[in-house]
Amino acid sequence: MKGMTRYSIFSLVRNAIGYHEGWPRAWRSPEPRETYDVIVIGGGGHGLATAYYLAKEHGITNVAVLEKSWLGGGNTGRNTTIVRSNYLWDESAALYEKSLQLFEGMTPDINFNIMLSQRGVINLAHNLHDLRELTRRVGAIRLNGIDSEVLNTQQVKAMVPILNCQPDARYPVLGASLQRRAGVARHDAIAWGLARAADARGVDIIQNCEVTGILRDGGRVTGVETTRGTIRAPKVGIVVAGHTSVLAAMAGIRLPIQSHPLQAMVSEPVKPVIDTVVMSGAVHVYVSQSDRGELLLGAGIDGFNSYAPRGSLPVIEQQMAACLELFPIFSRLRVMRTWGGIVDVCPDASPIIGKTPVEGLYINGGWGTGGFKATPGSGWVFAHTMAQDRPHPLNEPFALERFTTGALIDEHGAAAVAH
Amino acid sequence: MLLISCPWCGARDETEFSCGGEAHIARPADPNALSDAEWADYLFMRKNTRGPYLERWVHTAGCRRWFNVARDTVTNEITAVYKMGAKPPRARAKASRRKR
Ligand SMILES: Cc1cc2nc3c(=O)[nH]c(=O)nc-3n(C[C@H](O)[C@H](O)[C@H](O)COP(=O)(O)OP(=O)(O)OC[C@H]3O[C@@H](n4cnc5c(N)ncnc54)[C@H](O)[C@@H]3O)c2cc1C
Numbered sequence: 122m123k124g125m126t127r128y129s130i131f132s133l134v135r136n137a138i139g140y141h142e143g144w145p146r147a148w149r150s151p152e153p154r155e156t157y158d159v160i161v162i163g164g165g166g167h168g169l170a171t172a173y174y175l176a177k178e179h180g181i182t183n184v185a186v187l188e189k190s191w192l193g194g195g196n197t198g199r200n201t202t203i204v205r206s207n208y209l210w211d212e213s214a215a216l217y218e219k220s221l222q223l224f225e226g227m228t229p230d231i232n233f234n235i236m237l238s239q240r241g242v243i244n245l246a247h248n249l250h251d252l253r254e255l256t257r258r259v260g261a262i263r264l265n266g267i268d269s270e271v272l273n274t275q276q277v278k279a280m281v282p283i284l285n286c287q288p289d290a291r292y293p294v295l296g297a298s299l300q301r302r303a304g305v306a307r308h309d310a311i312a313w314g315l316a317r318a319a320d321a322r323g324v325d326i327i328q329n330c331e332v333t334g335i336l337r338d339g340g341r342v343t344g345v346e347t348t349r350g351t352i353r354a355p356k357v358g359i360v361v362a363g364h365t366s367v368l369a370a371m372a373g374i375r376l377p378i379q380s381h382p383l384q385a386m387v388s389e390p391v392k393p394v395i396d397t398v399v400m401s402g403a404v405h406v407y408v409s410q411s412d413r414g415e416l417l418l419g420a421g422i423d424g425f426n427s428y429a430p431r432g433s434l435p436v437i438e439q440q441m442a443a444c445l446e447l448f449p450i451f452s453r454l455r456v457m458r459t460w461g462g463i464v465d466v467c468p469d470a471s472p473i474i475g476k477t478p479v480e481g482l483y484i485n486g487g488w489g490t491g492g493f494k495a496t497p498g499s500g501w502v503f504a505h506t507m508a509q510d511r512p513h514p515l516n517e518p519f520a521l522e523r524f525t526t527g528a529l530i531d532e533h534g535a536a537a538v539a540h
Numbered sequence: 541m542l543l544i545s546c547p548w549c550g551a552r553d554e555t556e557f558s559c560g561g562e563a564h565i566a567r568p569a570d571p572n573a574l575s576d577a578e579w580a581d582y583l584f585m586r587k588n589t590r591g592p593y594l595e596r597w598v599h600t601a602g603c604r605r606w607f608n609v610a611r612d613t614v615t616n617e618i619t620a621v622y623k624m625g626a627k628p629p630r631a632r633a634k635a636s637r638r639k640r
């Protein structure tokens with residue numbers, strides 16, 4: 122890690138003496154070279170994690186990450202930061218659990234505090250069917266060795282006193298599932314920390330560089346056309362979230378992905394009122410409280426395709442109405458900001474990670490509404506896939522071919538709410 | 541928020557409608573004759589265009605009839621609404637130019 126200042130209590134003290142004016146920048150801003158061994162398109166969390174693990178696990182450091190805008194300005198910086206691994210199917214459970222474990226070790230690994238807060242995630246059941254389904258799910262998840270438990274109404278009330286658990290509530294709380302190791306992490310820190318750690322291992326991170334074409338020779342990829350010129354590489358990975366279909370089309374590849382706006386919002390800051398994450402799949406609401414005191418609320422996707430990262434007002438009205446039924450105490454709070462990001466949704470709500478019909482071209486996308494929690498795991502398996510030119514057993518089931526074979530991994534239910 | 545003109549009921553709020561996705565995907569005449577890859581293409585693969593897009597909508601909370609819409613997926617501007625079975629606007633524009 123040449124040239125990189127190690128962040129520690131000592132560097133903090135040292136820099137405090139200099140009024141914090143002496144901090145070096147966290148990563149270089151190099152001009153793109155003409156050729157690389159690997160190009161990663163997209164400087165979100167997944168692209169940066171891919172580059173980091175290519176360097177760390179596979180010794181491939183002649184890598185460029187090309188980002189059309191600024192680092193982490195896509196869904197990485199727009200999401201509600203819930204991390205968990207309580208997915209139903211074995212394939213997903215293994216992948217998301219790998220990711221959660223990488224998150225648990227990430228702060229020391231990249232020497233950057235990602236502020237992982239394992240405050241638990243609660244999924245509510247509002248009717249008998251919800252409760253039966255959730256109980257079955259908890260059983261399946263535990264069989265995969267992942268922590269998960271069922272709570273009754275009193276236990277939920279004890280953990281979340283502000284939740285309306287009256288029997289005559291519009292959405293009565295009959296019980297809930299809880300993953301205690303789940304929680305939230307700091308999204309910007311993950312983008313910046315991974316960028317810094319990848320850069321320190323020699324990766325070129327190039328911002329304001331939009332890929333406009335994918336170069337091929339016969340059935341092989343040879344590089345990309347960008348707004349900063351032609352850049353060549355024998356291996357190219359597409360990791361662009363909402364724009365996955367657009368980039369794939371540049372190489373003549375059709376995907377089963379639809380892009381939708383997904384919205385979230387924060388309230389004005391208040392004193393701590395909720396110290397866990399509460400989600401309700403049935404009414405499409407989830408709530409956590411940020412360190413600044415804002416309530417962070419998530420909504421559902423717009424029902425139509427769109428690349429306009431705003432989203433429609435009716436979606437927010439609907440989620441807010443449901444939210445106030447669950448948390449009447451929020452009714453006087455003002456909403457400070459709402460925003461949207463473009464998410465890439467697959468028919469089975471599972472990602473596509475693997476090779477494509479074009480040799481040397483790889484895709485990692487379709488994470489839809491729930492890919493933040495997968496950031497390190499996604500980068501880890503994708504780096505393996507690109508380095509070895511074959512998938513890791515963890516991402517093998519997530520190949521594009523599953524839409525031809527029919528071996529879908531249906532996680533619509535496990536996604537609980539929007540993620 | 542979208543204001544959508546149902547061909548039968550006129551301009552209504554987006555919340556009255558449901559989107560049915562990409563338009564003009566013809567159901568294969570003989571599904572049994574398709575390979576797995578062709579079937580996957582029909583069933584799952586979509587253009588998901590960034591820009592002018594042709595899609596189907598249904599007036600769920602109104603007349604419950606289906607129709608086609610031409611909408612830009614970046615600006616959300618609706619440039620045409622046309623009935624099921626009708627040709628898309630660009631094809632129609634070409635045809636009328638040819639007539640003239
Ligand atoms: C409102 C909202 C809430 C969410 N909440 C959660 C949650 O609580 N938990 C969870 O697990 N997930 C959540 N998600 C989903 C999650 O954010 C995404 O699945 C994940 O961030 C995708 O990661 P990424 O790094 O690949 O995407 P991004 O951060 O979007 O990165 C993709 C990058 O590619 C770049 N790019 C695009 N086109 C090009 C091009 N042509 N050339 C170069 N670069 C290009 C973009 O600028 C972008 O920076 C949420 C998403 C949203 C929008």
Ligand SMILES: [Zn+2]
Binds near residue numbers: 547549602603604605
């Ligand atoms: Zn109508």
